Amino acid sequence: MQDSAPAFRLILLRHARSGWALPGQRDFDRTLDETGYAEAELIAQSAADHGISPDLILCSTAMRCRQTAEPFRRTLGEDIDIRYVDQLYAGPAGVYTDLVEAHADQSSLMLIGHNPMIEDVFRHFLGEQQSASALANGYPPAGLAVIDFPAHSAVGRISAAALSKLLLPEPGEVARR
Template identity: 60%
Template structure:
Protein backbone atom coordinates (compact mmCIF):
# COMPACT_ATOMS: atom_id res chain seq x y z
CA UNK A 1 0.00 0.00 0.00
CA UNK A 2 1.42 3.40 -0.92
CA UNK A 3 1.52 6.41 1.38
CA UNK A 4 -1.13 9.07 0.87
CA UNK A 5 0.04 12.04 -1.19
CA UNK A 6 1.40 15.04 0.68
CA UNK A 7 -1.14 17.82 1.06
CA UNK A 8 -0.88 20.89 -1.14
CA UNK A 9 -0.83 22.94 2.06
CA UNK A 10 -1.16 22.25 5.79
CA UNK A 11 -2.61 24.85 8.15
CA UNK A 12 -2.25 24.72 11.93
CA UNK A 13 -4.78 26.90 13.76
CA UNK A 14 -3.95 27.36 17.43
CA UNK A 15 -6.00 29.36 19.88
CA UNK A 16 -3.81 30.85 22.59
CA UNK A 17 -3.77 28.84 25.80
CA UNK A 18 -5.73 29.76 28.93
CA UNK A 19 -4.93 33.24 30.20
CA UNK A 20 -5.70 34.96 33.45
CA UNK A 21 -8.13 37.84 33.69
CA UNK A 22 -6.72 41.33 33.28
CA UNK A 23 -5.48 42.83 36.51
CA UNK A 24 -6.77 46.26 37.52
CA UNK A 25 -5.29 48.78 35.10
CA UNK A 26 -3.86 46.07 32.83
CA UNK A 27 -4.66 46.13 29.11
CA UNK A 28 -6.21 43.07 27.48
CA UNK A 29 -3.15 42.94 25.20
CA UNK A 30 -0.89 42.34 28.22
CA UNK A 31 -2.78 39.41 29.76
CA UNK A 32 -0.49 36.46 30.39
CA UNK A 33 -1.02 32.71 30.40
CA UNK A 34 -1.93 31.34 33.79
CA UNK A 35 -0.34 28.18 35.20
CA UNK A 36 -2.99 25.99 33.57
CA UNK A 37 -2.39 27.73 30.24
CA UNK A 38 1.35 27.09 30.34
CA UNK A 39 0.80 23.44 31.28
CA UNK A 40 -1.83 22.84 28.59
CA UNK A 41 0.18 24.63 25.91
CA UNK A 42 3.16 22.46 26.78
CA UNK A 43 1.07 19.29 26.64
CA UNK A 44 -0.43 20.13 23.22
CA UNK A 45 2.96 21.24 21.85
CA UNK A 46 4.59 17.98 22.97
CA UNK A 47 1.75 15.90 21.51
CA UNK A 48 2.10 17.74 18.20
CA UNK A 49 5.89 17.32 18.16
CA UNK A 50 5.59 13.61 19.05
CA UNK A 51 3.28 13.15 16.05
CA UNK A 52 5.56 15.06 13.68
CA UNK A 53 3.08 17.91 13.40
CA UNK A 54 5.44 20.84 12.96
CA UNK A 55 4.76 23.91 10.82
CA UNK A 56 7.30 25.62 8.59
CA UNK A 57 6.49 29.03 10.12
CA UNK A 58 4.45 30.41 13.01
CA UNK A 59 2.49 33.65 12.61
CA UNK A 60 1.21 34.95 15.92
CA UNK A 61 -0.78 37.77 17.36
CA UNK A 62 1.59 39.99 19.33
CA UNK A 63 -0.66 39.83 22.44
CA UNK A 64 1.36 38.50 25.36
CA UNK A 65 -0.75 35.34 25.79
CA UNK A 66 -0.30 34.46 22.10
CA UNK A 67 3.44 35.18 22.20
CA UNK A 68 3.79 32.90 25.23
CA UNK A 69 1.80 30.13 23.52
CA UNK A 70 3.88 30.41 20.33
CA UNK A 71 7.12 30.26 22.35
CA UNK A 72 6.02 27.03 24.04
CA UNK A 73 5.51 25.51 20.57
CA UNK A 74 8.89 26.75 19.34
CA UNK A 75 10.63 25.12 22.32
CA UNK A 76 8.84 21.81 21.68
CA UNK A 77 9.51 21.82 17.94
CA UNK A 78 12.98 23.34 17.79
CA UNK A 79 14.50 26.74 18.39
CA UNK A 80 15.05 27.11 14.64
CA UNK A 81 11.32 27.47 14.02
CA UNK A 82 10.64 31.07 13.00
CA UNK A 83 7.89 33.06 14.72
CA UNK A 84 6.63 36.29 13.20
CA UNK A 85 4.30 38.60 15.07
CA UNK A 86 1.54 40.21 13.02
CA UNK A 87 -0.32 43.12 14.64
CA UNK A 88 -3.46 42.49 12.58
CA UNK A 89 -3.89 39.06 14.21
CA UNK A 90 -4.72 40.80 17.50
CA UNK A 91 -7.73 42.79 16.34
CA UNK A 92 -8.39 41.40 12.87
CA UNK A 93 -11.62 39.79 11.74
CA UNK A 94 -11.93 36.59 9.74
CA UNK A 95 -11.15 38.36 6.44
CA UNK A 96 -7.88 39.64 7.94
CA UNK A 97 -6.87 36.15 9.06
CA UNK A 98 -7.86 34.76 5.64
CA UNK A 99 -5.72 37.38 3.84
CA UNK A 100 -2.72 36.73 6.10
CA UNK A 101 -2.95 32.96 5.62
CA UNK A 102 -3.29 33.15 1.85
CA UNK A 103 -0.47 35.67 1.41
CA UNK A 104 2.30 33.39 2.68
CA UNK A 105 3.64 32.34 -0.71
CA UNK A 106 4.92 28.84 -1.26
CA UNK A 107 5.13 27.61 2.32
CA UNK A 108 4.15 23.96 2.69
CA UNK A 109 2.75 24.56 6.18
CA UNK A 110 1.84 27.44 8.45
CA UNK A 111 0.70 27.85 12.06
CA UNK A 112 -1.47 30.80 13.08
CA UNK A 113 -1.70 31.57 16.81
CA UNK A 114 -4.66 33.81 17.45
CA UNK A 115 -7.87 34.60 19.23
CA UNK A 116 -11.46 33.51 19.35
CA UNK A 117 -13.99 33.97 17.94
CA UNK A 118 -11.98 34.38 14.71
CA UNK A 119 -10.01 31.12 14.98
CA UNK A 120 -13.26 29.17 15.42
CA UNK A 121 -14.95 31.02 12.54
CA UNK A 122 -12.08 30.19 10.18
CA UNK A 123 -12.10 26.52 11.20
CA UNK A 124 -15.86 26.24 10.68
CA UNK A 125 -15.57 27.96 7.29
CA UNK A 126 -12.83 25.58 6.12
CA UNK A 127 -14.28 22.37 7.55
CA UNK A 128 -17.99 22.89 6.92
CA UNK A 129 -19.81 19.79 8.18
CA UNK A 130 -16.53 18.27 9.44
CA UNK A 131 -16.56 20.98 12.12
CA UNK A 132 -19.09 18.83 13.96
CA UNK A 133 -16.02 16.89 15.13
CA UNK A 134 -15.36 19.95 17.32
CA UNK A 135 -18.70 20.07 19.16
CA UNK A 136 -17.91 22.35 22.09
CA UNK A 137 -16.42 25.39 20.41
CA UNK A 138 -12.72 26.11 20.25
CA UNK A 139 -11.21 25.90 23.73
CA UNK A 140 -8.06 27.78 24.75
CA UNK A 141 -4.90 25.92 23.76
CA UNK A 142 -6.61 23.70 21.17
CA UNK A 143 -4.91 22.98 17.85
CA UNK A 144 -6.60 22.07 14.57
CA UNK A 145 -4.41 20.65 11.80
CA UNK A 146 -6.04 21.02 8.39
CA UNK A 147 -4.83 19.74 5.03
CA UNK A 148 -5.76 21.31 1.72
CA UNK A 149 -5.54 19.53 -1.61
CA UNK A 150 -4.88 22.88 -3.30
CA UNK A 151 -3.08 25.93 -1.93
CA UNK A 152 -5.36 28.69 -0.61
CA UNK A 153 -5.13 31.75 -2.84
CA UNK A 154 -6.16 35.40 -2.91
CA UNK A 155 -8.02 35.56 0.39
CA UNK A 156 -10.01 32.40 -0.31
CA UNK A 157 -9.69 29.35 1.90
CA UNK A 158 -10.99 26.28 0.07
CA UNK A 159 -12.52 23.37 1.94
CA UNK A 160 -9.94 21.42 3.91
CA UNK A 161 -9.73 18.15 5.79
CA UNK A 162 -9.21 17.96 9.55
CA UNK A 163 -6.28 15.58 10.09
CA UNK A 164 -5.67 16.25 13.80
CA UNK A 165 -7.50 17.90 16.69
CA UNK A 166 -5.48 18.38 19.87
CA UNK A 167 -7.59 19.68 22.72
CA UNK A 168 -5.91 20.02 26.11
CA UNK A 169 -9.19 19.31 27.94
CA UNK A 170 -9.65 15.97 26.15
CA UNK A 171 -6.07 14.65 26.29
CA UNK A 172 -4.52 13.59 29.54
CA UNK A 173 -0.90 12.57 29.57
Protein backbone atom coordinates in the same frame (compact mmCIF):
# COMPACT_ATOMS: atom_id res chain seq x y z
CA MET B 1 -6.22 10.52 7.43
CA GLN B 2 -4.46 11.17 4.15
CA ASP B 3 -1.93 8.80 2.57
CA SER B 4 0.01 11.50 0.73
CA ALA B 5 1.32 14.85 1.84
CA PRO B 6 -1.15 17.70 1.41
CA ALA B 7 -0.42 20.56 -0.97
CA PHE B 8 -0.91 22.95 1.96
CA ARG B 9 -1.34 22.38 5.69
CA LEU B 10 -2.93 24.99 7.97
CA ILE B 11 -2.49 24.62 11.71
CA LEU B 12 -4.80 26.70 13.90
CA LEU B 13 -3.94 27.17 17.55
CA ARG B 14 -6.00 29.19 19.97
CA HIS B 15 -3.90 30.60 22.80
CA ALA B 16 -3.92 28.62 26.04
CA ARG B 17 -5.97 29.66 29.08
CA SER B 18 -5.23 33.08 30.45
CA GLY B 19 -6.11 34.88 33.61
CA TRP B 20 -8.42 37.86 33.79
CA ALA B 21 -6.88 41.29 33.40
CA LEU B 22 -5.61 42.73 36.65
CA PRO B 23 -6.88 46.18 37.68
CA GLY B 24 -5.35 48.69 35.27
CA GLN B 25 -3.92 45.98 33.01
CA ARG B 26 -4.72 46.06 29.30
CA ASP B 27 -6.32 42.98 27.72
CA PHE B 28 -3.31 42.83 25.38
CA ASP B 29 -0.99 42.22 28.37
CA ARG B 30 -2.97 39.37 29.98
CA THR B 31 -0.74 36.37 30.67
CA LEU B 32 -1.39 32.65 30.72
CA ASP B 33 -2.56 31.29 34.03
CA GLU B 34 -1.05 28.16 35.62
CA THR B 35 -3.36 25.88 33.62
CA GLY B 36 -2.54 27.79 30.44
CA TYR B 37 1.20 27.32 30.86
CA ALA B 38 0.66 23.57 31.29
CA GLU B 39 -1.67 23.45 28.26
CA ALA B 40 0.84 25.29 26.07
CA GLU B 41 3.63 22.88 27.02
CA LEU B 42 1.41 19.83 26.50
CA ILE B 43 0.03 20.93 23.13
CA ALA B 44 3.54 21.78 21.83
CA GLN B 45 4.83 18.37 22.90
CA SER B 46 1.79 16.60 21.45
CA ALA B 47 2.25 18.45 18.15
CA ALA B 48 5.91 17.39 18.04
CA ASP B 49 4.93 13.79 18.88
CA HIS B 50 2.54 13.86 15.89
CA GLY B 51 5.19 15.28 13.56
CA ILE B 52 3.48 18.67 13.30
CA SER B 53 6.17 21.20 12.47
CA PRO B 54 5.05 24.22 10.43
CA ASP B 55 7.31 26.06 7.99
CA LEU B 56 6.10 29.34 9.45
CA ILE B 57 4.23 30.42 12.58
CA LEU B 58 2.29 33.69 12.54
CA CYS B 59 1.43 34.67 16.10
CA SER B 60 -0.60 37.48 17.65
CA THR B 61 1.54 39.98 19.52
CA ALA B 62 -0.66 39.68 22.63
CA MET B 63 1.27 38.35 25.63
CA ARG B 64 -0.87 35.20 26.05
CA CYS B 65 -0.27 34.21 22.40
CA ARG B 66 3.49 34.83 22.63
CA GLN B 67 3.55 32.68 25.77
CA THR B 68 1.61 29.94 23.94
CA ALA B 69 4.12 30.07 21.05
CA GLU B 70 7.24 29.81 23.21
CA PRO B 71 6.94 26.05 23.98
CA PHE B 72 6.84 25.44 20.21
CA ARG B 73 10.22 27.16 19.88
CA ARG B 74 11.67 24.96 22.62
CA THR B 75 10.01 21.78 21.35
CA LEU B 76 10.45 22.21 17.60
CA GLY B 77 13.80 23.99 17.72
CA GLU B 78 15.19 27.49 18.03
CA ASP B 79 15.28 27.86 14.24
CA ILE B 80 11.48 27.65 13.88
CA ASP B 81 10.29 30.77 12.04
CA ILE B 82 7.87 32.63 14.35
CA ARG B 83 6.65 36.03 13.21
CA TYR B 84 4.56 38.26 15.43
CA VAL B 85 1.67 40.01 13.66
CA ASP B 86 -0.19 42.89 15.35
CA GLN B 87 -3.30 42.41 13.18
CA LEU B 88 -3.90 38.95 14.69
CA TYR B 89 -4.68 40.62 18.03
CA ALA B 90 -7.66 42.77 17.14
CA GLY B 91 -8.30 42.06 13.48
CA PRO B 92 -11.43 40.25 12.32
CA ALA B 93 -11.42 36.70 10.93
CA GLY B 94 -10.90 38.20 7.47
CA VAL B 95 -7.38 39.25 8.53
CA TYR B 96 -6.68 35.63 9.48
CA THR B 97 -8.00 34.22 6.19
CA ASP B 98 -6.11 36.90 4.23
CA LEU B 99 -2.89 35.85 5.97
CA VAL B 100 -3.60 32.20 5.16
CA GLU B 101 -4.18 33.04 1.50
CA ALA B 102 -1.03 35.19 1.40
CA HIS B 103 1.11 32.34 2.78
CA ALA B 104 -0.48 29.42 0.93
CA ASP B 105 2.75 29.06 -1.07
CA GLN B 106 4.31 27.52 2.07
CA SER B 107 3.84 23.82 2.63
CA SER B 108 2.53 24.52 6.15
CA LEU B 109 1.47 27.53 8.20
CA MET B 110 0.45 27.84 11.85
CA LEU B 111 -1.66 30.70 13.16
CA ILE B 112 -1.67 31.36 16.91
CA GLY B 113 -4.50 33.69 17.77
CA HIS B 114 -7.73 34.44 19.54
CA ASN B 115 -11.37 33.47 19.53
CA PRO B 116 -13.76 34.07 17.93
CA MET B 117 -11.41 34.54 14.97
CA ILE B 118 -9.70 31.13 15.19
CA GLU B 119 -13.08 29.41 15.35
CA ASP B 120 -14.39 31.52 12.46
CA VAL B 121 -11.39 30.54 10.30
CA PHE B 122 -11.87 26.90 11.29
CA ARG B 123 -15.50 27.08 10.12
CA HIS B 124 -14.57 29.07 7.01
CA PHE B 125 -12.23 26.39 5.68
CA LEU B 126 -14.07 23.28 6.91
CA GLY B 127 -17.69 24.33 6.57
CA GLU B 128 -20.39 24.37 9.22
CA GLN B 129 -21.16 20.65 9.24
CA GLN B 130 -17.58 19.39 9.59
CA SER B 131 -16.80 22.14 12.12
CA ALA B 132 -19.83 21.44 14.30
CA SER B 133 -19.14 17.72 14.28
CA ALA B 134 -15.48 18.23 15.31
CA LEU B 135 -16.00 20.98 17.89
CA ALA B 136 -19.63 20.92 19.04
CA ASN B 137 -18.81 23.03 22.12
CA GLY B 138 -16.66 25.64 20.39
CA TYR B 139 -12.92 26.05 19.93
CA PRO B 140 -11.21 25.52 23.30
CA PRO B 141 -8.14 27.31 24.63
CA ALA B 142 -4.95 25.53 23.44
CA GLY B 143 -6.96 23.59 20.84
CA LEU B 144 -4.85 22.75 17.79
CA ALA B 145 -6.47 21.84 14.48
CA VAL B 146 -4.55 20.55 11.46
CA ILE B 147 -6.39 21.30 8.23
CA ASP B 148 -5.07 19.76 5.04
CA PHE B 149 -5.69 21.07 1.55
CA PRO B 150 -5.23 18.45 -1.21
CA ALA B 151 -4.35 21.00 -3.88
CA HIS B 152 -3.73 24.66 -4.47
CA SER B 153 -6.37 26.41 -6.47
CA ALA B 154 -6.57 29.68 -8.34
CA VAL B 155 -4.75 32.69 -6.94
CA GLY B 156 -6.59 34.09 -3.94
CA ARG B 157 -8.65 30.93 -3.30
CA ILE B 158 -7.56 27.84 -1.43
CA SER B 159 -9.17 24.55 -2.41
CA ALA B 160 -11.50 22.45 -0.23
CA ALA B 161 -10.06 21.26 3.07
CA ALA B 162 -10.25 18.34 5.46
CA LEU B 163 -9.54 18.14 9.18
CA SER B 164 -6.60 15.78 9.57
CA LYS B 165 -5.88 16.11 13.32
CA LEU B 166 -7.45 17.78 16.30
CA LEU B 167 -5.39 18.00 19.47
CA LEU B 168 -7.24 19.18 22.54
CA PRO B 169 -5.93 19.78 26.04
CA GLU B 170 -7.37 17.52 28.69
CA PRO B 171 -6.70 17.58 32.43
CA GLY B 172 -3.31 15.97 32.94
CA GLU B 173 -2.83 15.12 29.27
CA VAL B 174 -3.56 16.16 25.71
CA ALA B 175 -6.09 13.92 24.01
CA ARG B 176 -6.20 13.16 20.31
CA ARG B 177 -9.59 12.98 18.68
